[in-house]
Amino acid sequence: MRKTxxxxxxxxxxxxxxxxxxxxxxxxxxxxFRGITSDNFSQIKPILxxxxxxxQNDNYEEFISPDGKLKMKYPSDWLEINDEEMLEEVIAQExxxxxxxxxxxxxxxxxxxxxxxIVVNEGDFDxxxxxxxxxMKKSNLAKGWNMEIxxxxxxxxxxxxxxxxxxxxxxxSREKVLFGEQKEGLMKTYLVAxxxxxxxxxxSKSIVEEIIGSVQLTE
Numbered sequence: 001m002r003k004t005x006x007x008x009x010x011x012x013x014x015x016x017x018x019x020x021x022x023x024x025x026x027x028x029x030x031x032x033f034r035g036i037t038s039d040n041f042s043q044i045k046p047i048l049x050x051x052x053x054x055x056q057n058d059n060y061e062e063f064i065s066p067d068g069k070l071k072m073k074y075p076s077d078w079l080e081i082n083d084e085e086m087l088e089e090v091i092a093q094e095x096x097x098x099x100x101x102x103x104x105x106x107x108x109x110x111x112x113x114x115x116x117x118i119v120v121n122e123g124d125f126d127x128x129x130x131x132x133x134x135x136m137k138k139s140n141l142a143k144g145w146n147m148e149i150x151x152x153x154x155x156x157x158x159x160x161x162x163x164x165x166x167x168x169x170x171x172x173s174r175e176k177v178l179f180g181e182q183k184e185g186l187m188k189t190y191l192v193a194x195x196x197x198x199x200x201x202x203x204s205k206s207i208v209e210e211i212i213g214s215v216q217l218t219e
Contacts, residue, residue, distance in 0.1 A: 063105050064218075065122065069180050070190050073214040074118055075207065078107040090119060092139060099123035099189075115169075116196045116204055118211060124186040129154045129177050132189075158212060162198060170198040174208050176215050190217075 059076040081087070090103040101123035109116035125132065133149065140147045145165045152159040157178055163171040173195040180188035192215045196204045 074211050078109045081106045119193045121191045123189055125189040171195050172198040172201040174212050176212050
């Protein structure tokens with residue numbers, strides 16, 4: 001009984017430490033990545049060895065949007081981040097105001113030497129797929145980020161991009177735009193992005209494509 005209690009306390013301490021470290025490193029690093037992705041997500045640097053949580057690469061979790069309209073699968077060893085301040089930092093204020101954009105889901109892969117992130121945003125848009133990409137380019141360029149489209153498929157709503165900024169990490173993403181219900185001239189739109197450091201793209205490509213491939217509207 002005493003040994004079991006000790007194990008529980010150790011595990012609880014690890015979880016608390018993980019939360020504190022995530023918050024600390026977010027505060028230290030968020031400005032380095034500000035202004036990047038489909039609508040301004042921020043990259044969080046990897047901070048914990050995956051051994052803490054074990055190897056769960058064969059297991060998946062499912063995310064379903066609050067309105068039940070969108071679902072996605074992602075590896076269970078990616079940590080979902082629910083801190084409200086962090087979620088608010090993901091969205092550029094101009095996009096939040098213009099498109100009623102908000103972050104529904106944010107997750108970080110916990111592995112030393114790599115950084116991978118999933119961001120799911122929801123907004124109300126009156127423009128199409130190509131126009132959204134152009135808006136992204138302008139928004140990022142205004143903040144010093146050069147967004148280069150590597151591949152784009154309007155029919156599937158998927159594109160691949162590279163993000164560059166002097167003295168910042170070069171990023172690589174695969175993103176998906178899904179259009180839902182239309183109301184009062186605005187289309188409920190979901191923006192899903194999986195982002196990694198460019199240096200890790202080849203090693204991460206298969207899992208990134210798997211995550212994006214699982215993203216779909218439920219009806």
